[in-house]
Amino acid sequence: MVETRPSHPDRWAILAVLCASLLVVVIDVTVLHVAAPAISADLDPTAIQLLWIIDVYPLVAAPLLLASGVAGDRLGRRSLLFAGFAVFGVASLAAAFAPTAELLIASRALLGVGGAMILPPTMSIIRDVFRDRGERIRAVGIWSATSAGGAALGPLLGGFLVEHWWWGSVFLINVPILLLVTPFALKLIPVSRAESPPPWDTPAVLLAAAGILGVAFGFKEGARYGFFEPAALAATAVGVFGIIFFVHGQLRRERPILNVRLFARREFSVAVGCVFLAMFGLVGIEFFGAQYLQLVLGLEPLAAAVRLLPLMLATLVGGLLAARVLGRLGTRRTIVFGLAGTTVGLLPMLALGVSDQYALLWPPFILIGFALEVALVAANDTIISSVPADEAGGAAAIEETAYELGGGFGVAILGSILAVGYSASIGPIEGVSSVGIDTSRESLSRAVDIAQTMPTTMADPLIAGARDAFMAGYHTMILVSVAILGTVTLISAFTLRDRS
Numbered sequence: 166m167v168e169t170r171p172s173h174p175d176r177w178a179i180l181a182v183l184c185a186s187l188l189v190v191v192i193d194v195t196v197l198h199v200a201a202p203a204i205s206a207d208l209d210p211t212a213i214q215l216l217w218i219i220d221v222y223p224l225v226a227a228p229l230l231l232a233s234g235v236a237g238d239r240l241g242r243r244s245l246l247f248a249g250f251a252v253f254g255v256a257s258l259a260a261a262f263a264p265t266a267e268l269l270i271a272s273r274a275l276l277g278v279g280g281a282m283i284l285p286p287t288m289s290i291i292r293d294v295f296r297d298r299g300e301r302i303r304a305v306g307i308w309s310a311t312s313a314g315g316a317a318l319g320p321l322l323g324g325f326l327v328e329h330w331w332w333g334s335v336f337l338i339n340v341p342i343l344l345l346v347t348p349f350a351l352k353l354i355p356v357s358r359a360e361s362p363p364p365w366d367t368p369a370v371l372l373a374a375a376g377i378l379g380v381a382f383g384f385k386e387g388a389r390y391g392f393f394e395p396a397a398l399a400a401t402a403v404g405v406f407g408i409i410f411f412v413h414g415q416l417r418r419e420r421p422i423l424n425v426r427l428f429a430r431r432e433f434s435v436a437v438g439c440v441f442l443a444m445f446g447l448v449g450i451e452f453f454g455a456q457y458l459q460l461v462l463g464l465e466p467l468a469a470a471v472r473l474l475p476l477m478l479a480t481l482v483g484g485l486l487a488a489r490v491l492g493r494l495g496t497r498r499t500i501v502f503g504l505a506g507t508t509v510g511l512l513p514m515l516a517l518g519v520s521d522q523y524a525l526l527w528p529p530f531i532l533i534g535f536a537l538e539v540a541l542v543a544a545n546d547t548i549i550s551s552v553p554a555d556e557a558g559g560a561a562a563i564e565e566t567a568y569e570l571g572g573g574f575g576v577a578i579l580g581s582i583l584a585v586g587y588s589a590s591i592g593p594i595e596g597v598s599s600v601g602i603d604t605s606r607e608s609l610s611r612a613v614d615i616a617q618t619m620p621t622t623m624a625d626p627l628i629a630g631a632r633d634a635f636m637a638g639y640h641t642m643i644l645v646s647v648a649i650l651g652t653v654t655l656i657s658a659f660t661l662r663d664r665s
Contacts, residue, residue: 175353176294176295176300176304178353179290179294179353179354179355180291180294180295180304180307180308182346182349182350182353182354183287183290183291183308183354184287184307184308184311185342185346185349186246186250186283186287186346186350187283187284187287187308187311187312187315188311188315188318188342189253189283189339189342189343189346190253190279190280190283190284190315191311191312191315191319192315192318192319192322193222193276193280193319193336193339196319196322196323196335196336197218197219197319197323197335200323200324200326200327200332200335201215201218201219201455201456201610202459202460202610203327203331203332204218204266204269204332205610207331207332208263208264208265208266208269209266210266210269211266214266214267214270215266216576216580217270218266218269218270218273219576220576221270221273221274221277222273222274222276222277222280223277223570223572224277224378224381224382224570225273225274225277225278225281226277226278226280226281226284226565227281227377227378227381227566227570228373228374228375228376228377228378228381228566229277229278229281229282229374230281230284230285230565230566231370231373231374231377231422231423231563231566232281232370232373232374233245233249233281233282233284233285233286234285234289234565235365235370235422235423237285237286237289238289239365241356241357242285242286242289242290242293242357243286243290243354243355243356243357245282245285245286246282246283246286246287246290246350246354247347247350247351248282249279249280249281249282249283249286250279250283250343250346250347250350251279252275252278252279252282253276253279253280253282253283253339253343254279254339254340254343254344255275255279256272256273256275256276256278256279257276257336257337257339257340257343258336258337258340259271259272259275260272260273260276260333260336261333261334261335261336261337262333263333272336276336281565284565284568285565286357287308288308288545288549288564288565289357290354290355290357291304291305291308291549292549293355293357294355294357299488301546301549302488302491302492302542302546303488305542305545305546305549306484306485306487306488306491306542307484307485308545309484309487309538309541309542309545310480310481310483310484310485310487310538310542311484312541312568318477321467321470321471321473321474321477322335322338322470323335323470324465324467324468324469324470324471325467325470326338327467328465328467364420364422365422366414366418366421366422368414369411369414369415369421369422369423370422372407372408372410372411372414373407373408373411373423374407375403375404375407376403376404376405376406376407376408376409376411377404377407377408377566377570378404379400379401379402379403379404379405379407380400380401380404380405380408381404381570381574382400382404383397383398383399383400383401383402383403383404384397384401384574384578386400387401412425423563427563431660431661432496432547432661433547433548435500435656435657435660435661436500436543436544436545436547436548437544437548437563437564437567438567438653439500439503439504439540439541439543439544439653439657440541440544440545440548440564440567440568440571441567441568441570441571441574442504442571442649442650442653443503443507443537443540443541443544443571444567444568444571444572444575445571445572445574445575445578445579445649446507446511446533446537446575446646446650450476450511450533450575450646453579453580453583453639453642454473454526455469455470455473456609456635457517457635457636457639458472458473460609460610460613460632460635461519461609461632461635461636462519462521472523472526472527473530475527475530475531475534476530476531476533476534477534478531478534479530479531479532479533479534479535479538480534480535480537480538481538482534482535482538483534483535483536483537483538483539483542484538484541484542486539487499487538487539487541487542487543488542490502490539491539491542491543491546496543496546496547496661497657497658497661499539499540499542499543500540500543500544500657500661501654501657501658501661502536502539502540503536503537503538503539503540503541503543504536504540504650504653504654504657505536505654506532506533506535506536506537507532507533507536507537507540507650508647508650508651508654509532510528510529510530510532510533510536511529511533511643511646511647511650512529512647513525513526513528513529514526514529514639514640514643515640515643515644517636517639517640518636519629519632519633519636545564548563548564549564579642579645579646582638582641582642582645583635583638583639583641583642584638585638585641586634586637586638586639586640586641586642587609587631587634587635587637587638588634588638589637590633590634590637590638591612591630591631591634609631609632609634609635612627612628612631613628613631615627616628616631
């Protein structure tokens with residue numbers, strides 16, 4: 166593919182502004198991971214509400230990303246970016262002072278709307294201002310390192326803010342950052358839109374949103390309650406039919422809003438799957454790793470976040486070195502190396518127990534962070550380089566949808582696996598009533614709350630049993646992750662080809 170326009174002269178300064186914008190959005194994916202116990206203590210949400218507080222952000226953002234990418238191509242990516250800033254800022258204020266779990270869920274949903282408006286323009290503008298592929302790979306590496314590093318920074322920032330202020334400060338911090346970024350964005354971000362965008366197609370946008378949200382909700386509910394439950398079956402059916410009708414309509418249109426034929430290319434499809442699974446693993450590992458450190462080992466939020474620091478640093482190093490790795494190994498070997506390294510890195514976690522074994526934890530974190538990040542950069546380059554600049558919005562929307570759904574599914578599906586293993590492992594405890602045992606089966610945090618109302622002779626066995634049950638579910642979750650990532654590693658090795 167030959168580029169006909171030169172790269173933008175201020176492209177590296179523009180990249181810095183875009184990465185700052187991206188950082189605010191991706192931090193919010195994981196910033197609640199160490200704040201969840203504080204939110205539980207203050208707002209007293211049910212176990213389901215707590216998962217929705219975490220999940221609703223990516224699950225709302227994901228179905229809106231396609232509409233956002235197309236709107237940016239048509240109306241201007243710069244304008245959409247600033248509109249996203251405004252929505253994200255208002256939603257952050259609402260979330261910070263939410264008095265109930267229901268209002269916090271609603272505010273997180275609005276944050277998802279703002280995030281969906283910000284994310285696609287960041288990648289589309291990179292595609293537009295970096296015309297040289299070599300420079301673009303480095304830019305995508307920095308963008309990807311910011312994304313993964315921000316996801317890893319979330320727990321550290323959240324732990325510091327919760328320990329020194331209150332849980333609402335994890336949202337309030339967004340406002341001054343956005344106010345600081347906006348003047349630089351106004352000065353540097355160029356007007357960017359597709360020269361010949363496709364016509365707007367409202368039915369297609371609605372079908373795509375219904376399809377993505379239906380499948381996401383169906384899998385989420387199915388993983389938690391069973392895939393043959395009526396609600397899970399209905400949601401999945403709506404999602405599948407929505408996607409089928411969307412694809413059928415796009416194939417018939419001369420100028421579709423999304424070139425679905427891209428998925429016929431093996432490299433493109435596998436790259437999208439790689440992004441999905443990388444975020445699936447990264448966000449899931451961070452969220453439940455934070456719960457393990459706080460609820461099982463009893464660490465304070467900031468101390469737990471510091472334990473996750475090697476994961477964050479490894480992702481940053483991986484992003485900065487990814488272009489060099491990609492140039493030396495090629496696309497196929499880089500993706501296979503990343504997925505295989507992540508699979509191997511998960512295995513030592515099977516040896517974790519209820520005692521502090523941090524020496525077993527930080528080497529896997531370093532391997533997982535670095536390996537996932539270089540795989541993400543290779544996948545990002547494959548996706549964004551597959552289209553001309555005029556179609557960058559659609560490709561960026563697909564990529565960001567994989568990011569958001571990967572994170573959302575990681576928490577929902579891995580969390581459901583852990584919850585099933587946890588509930589099944591809690592048995593009768595002498596002196597504790599059946600009602601107390603049933604309530605303790607909801608979650609480890611519920612068991613801790615109940616134990617605080619009991620005499621020590623009953624509380625200690627309850628907490629010990631609940632922690633053992635949590636680790637049984639945690640190990641099951643790791644085994645499932647190893648099986649999924651190992652399978653995808655083999656698929657990538659046999660289906661991908663190196664790109665020139």
